[in-house]
Amino acid sequence: MSHQTIELKNVSKTYMRDSLEIPVLSNISLTVPEGEFLALMGPSGSGKTTLLNLIAGIDRPDKKGSNRNPYVNQIIVHGTDLGTLGESALAAWRSRHMGFIFQFYNLLPVLTAYENVELPLLLTKLSRKEKREHVEAALNLVGLADRMQHYPKQLSGGQEQRVAIARAVVSDPTIIVADEPTGDLDKVSAAEIMTLLERLKSEYKKTIVMVTHDPRAAEKAHKVMHLEKGELSS
Amino acid sequence: MRIRKLVFKNMMRHKLRSLLTVLGIAIAVMAFGLLRTVVNAWYAGVDASSVNRLITRHAVSFIFTLPLSYRDQIARVPGVANVTFANWFQGVYIDPDQFFARLAVDADTYLDAYPEFIVEPQHLETFKKERSACIIGEKIAQTYNLKLGDIMPVEGDIYPGSYEFVVRAIYKPREKRTDATQMLFHWKYLDERIRQSQPGREGKVGWYIVTISDPTKAAQVSEAIDDLFANSRAETKSETEAAFQQSFVSMSGAIITAMNFISFVIIGIILLVLGNTMVMTARERMREYAVLKTLGFTRGHIIGLIAGESLLISIIGGAVGLFFTFPTTEAFAAALPSGWFPVFEVAPTTIVLSASSAVLVGVLAALFPIWRATSMKIVDGLRQVG
Numbered sequence: 001m002s003h004q005t006i007e008l009k010n011v012s013k014t015y016m017r018d019s020l021e022i023p024v025l026s027n028i029s030l031t032v033p034e035g036e037f038l039a040l041m042g043p044s045g046s047g048k049t050t051l052l053n054l055i056a057g058i059d060r061p062d063k064k065g066s067n068r069n070p071y072v073n074q075i076i077v078h079g080t081d082l083g084t085l086g087e088s089a090l091a092a093w094r095s096r097h098m099g100f101i102f103q104f105y106n107l108l109p110v111l112t113a114y115e116n117v118e119l120p121l122l123l124t125k126l127s128r129k130e131k132r133e134h135v136e137a138a139l140n141l142v143g144l145a146d147r148m149q150h151y152p153k154q155l156s157g158g159q160e161q162r163v164a165i166a167r168a169v170v171s172d173p174t175i176i177v178a179d180e181p182t183g184d185l186d187k188v189s190a191a192e193i194m195t196l197l198e199r200l201k202s203e204y205k206k207t208i209v210m211v212t213h214d215p216r217a218a219e220k221a222h223k224v225m226h227l228e229k230g231e232l233s234s
Numbered sequence: 235m236r237i238r239k240l241v242f243k244n245m246m247r248h249k250l251r252s253l254l255t256v257l258g259i260a261i262a263v264m265a266f267g268l269l270r271t272v273v274n275a276w277y278a279g280v281d282a283s284s285v286n287r288l289i290t291r292h293a294v295s296f297i298f299t300l301p302l303s304y305r306d307q308i309a310r311v312p313g314v315a316n317v318t319f320a321n322w323f324q325g326v327y328i329d330p331d332q333f334f335a336r337l338a339v340d341a342d343t344y345l346d347a348y349p350e351f352i353v354e355p356q357h358l359e360t361f362k363k364e365r366s367a368c369i370i371g372e373k374i375a376q377t378y379n380l381k382l383g384d385i386m387p388v389e390g391d392i393y394p395g396s397y398e399f400v401v402r403a404i405y406k407p408r409e410k411r412t413d414a415t416q417m418l419f420h421w422k423y424l425d426e427r428i429r430q431s432q433p434g435r436e437g438k439v440g441w442y443i444v445t446i447s448d449p450t451k452a453a454q455v456s457e458a459i460d461d462l463f464a465n466s467r468a469e470t471k472s473e474t475e476a477a478f479q480q481s482f483v484s485m486s487g488a489i490i491t492a493m494n495f496i497s498f499v500i501i502g503i504i505l506l507v508l509g510n511t512m513v514m515t516a517r518e519r520m521r522e523y524a525v526l527k528t529l530g531f532t533r534g535h536i537i538g539l540i541a542g543e544s545l546l547i548s549i550i551g552g553a554v555g556l557f558f559t560f561p562t563t564e565a566f567a568a569a570l571p572s573g574w575f576p577v578f579e580v581a582p583t584t585i586v587l588s589a590s591s592a593v594l595v596g597v598l599a600a601l602f603p604i605w606r607a608t609s610m611k612i613v614d615g616l617r618q619v620g
């Protein structure tokens with residue numbers, strides 16, 4: 001359809017708290033070309049996480065509404081209009097196309113590093129051997145092959161985040177979304193994470209959308225956009 | 235790795251909590267099994283009664299006796315096939331804790347009314363001929379290691395005096411639920427002793443056992459018998475043996491009803507124990523479920539994770555509980571005076587009930603957490619701290 005990996009057309013998001021409407025995003029339009037590393041910045045509460053969640057298909061924009069424009073509230077990723085997918089189709093779509101990196105890593109504490117990375121592969125039809133190869137490759141990429149039998153609480157924050165990155169890339173998605181991936185890390189660890197993300201972009205041609213407060217992190221991105229009061233600007 | 239492994243690892247996350255929950259379920263299942271067994275043992279006594287036997291006893295209470303002369307009058311009532319009788323002798327054998335039914339019976343006819351007591355014909359003949367002979371149930375023979383020809387000394391209490399009986403026959407129960415713990419001896423022997431020691435008390439019968447030809451006529455025949463003795467000095471009350479035994483046990487019947495009820499309350503308690511654990515578990519893991527959903531795991535996976543853990547705990551608890559139900563009931567039976575319950579064992583239905591309630595509880599306890607986890611929006615789950 002296009003060389004644009006991600007297209008948002010006039011996307012709005014309003015949260016309802018009790019009977020109060022809280023507009024978070026209003027009429028956001030955004031295109032992210034394939035292979036781009038985009039950083040989203042903006043003050044706390046400006047809706048960065050909300051926007052990222054919409055792109056990643058774990059939240060949905062407002063309904064099309066009374067506005068007759070059919071292109072309102074449309075999110076198209078790799079040519080698929082996410083609004084047309086049901087819950088389980090969307091779940092399957094996420095597992096195929098999206099890699100997730102969170103501020104607080106979100107590893108399962110009962111699983112080892114290896115098992116955490118293997119998690120997304122449980123949804124695939126790969127053989128045991130293929131799974132092992134993928135997991136080992138991903139852990140090698142983040143430099144933690146020697147830590148694969150460790151549990152998250154036996155790892156440092158930076159190492160946990162590297163495991164999370166391995167989990168995000170193990171199923172070879174085309175897009176990586178990262179919500180403040182360095183937000184909870186010291187400078188050195190943060191720099192390591194950013195180096196990794198850069199490599200994912202340049203060596204593995206991933207499209208990356210990253211939310212960050214950290215100007216140093218944003219420097220590594222191709223493009224930085226600012227979200228403020230529900231509006232997006234370069 | 236499989237989802238199953240995650241279920242197992244989740245269960246082992248809080249080992250103490252899971253262990254306590256398993257223990258709680260195990261103890262409850264065991265208590266359930268024990269209570270059901272007591273209740274069943276109780277009703278087995280009632281079930282074992284024959285439907286074509288009527289018991290005719292004193293209208294006021296079975297502790298009052300009836301004249302022997304009623305026998306021929308009852309025999310003439312239409313529909314009556316056979317009449318025999320018995321007295322509750324009781325007495326003390328070895329010591330007062332050794333409880334089993336000791337009855338003075340009409341030696342010639344009593345066993346005709348009880349075909350479920352199986353006796354060797356030649357032993358029965360020997361018994362009938364000898365005044366001081368007695369017949370004992372197989373279980374009594376085993377418990378006291380008694381053989382044919384052995385002497386059983388019994389101290390009378392209701393009928394004072396020392397008695398000695400010779401074991402001349404041992405009866406086998408026809409069915410499992412048949413009471414094999416009775417001791418039967420000659421009513422005539424007792425009557426003679428009474429004639430000597432307490433003249434005037436002789437010729438009395440505890441109750442008549444009336445065999446009727448058509449069980450469906452039980453009500454009419456009972457009425458006809460009782461009408462016969464209406465307005466006499468000893469009015470009678472006739473009822474089927476099942477009803478008689480039930481009135482015999484009705485004093486404790488309320489307790490049995492309570493036990494019956496409590497046994498099912500216990501199931502409710504298991505549900506609360508496991509439900510509490512599962513709710514706590516699910517609350518702690520909302521964020522993890524949100525992460526799994528984010529990665530593309532479906533509603534079915536989440537249901538499998540939660541129900542799997544709930545069922546794993548309930549089934550382990552149920553199995554442990556069931557396993558210990560057997561030694562517990564045995565210990566309980568051993569602690570009871572022997573002969574209290576003719577049949578005391580864990581019934582197959584009890585096993586099935588225990589096992590299926592453990593499984594049912596496992597499913598029910600998972601419902602609320604499943605509903606919470608599947609209806610939760612991913613973004614809300616991810617937002618939760620901790």
Ligand SMILES: Nc1ncnc2c1ncn2[C@@H]1O[C@H](COP(=O)(O)OP(=O)(O)OP(=O)(O)O)[C@@H](O)[C@H]1O
Nearest residue numbers: 015016017024043044045046047048049050051614
């Ligand atoms: N599920 C929700 N229900 C109600 N309000 C919400 C919900 N999620 C977000 N909001 C509100 O939407 C606004 C934007 O939230 P969002 O998390 O997107 O901000 P953010 O830019 O990521 O902030 P931060 O930098 O602190 O992470 C906030 O005012 C927040 O309170």
Ligand SMILES: [Mg+2]
Nearest residue numbers: 048049050179
């Ligand atoms: Mg945020």
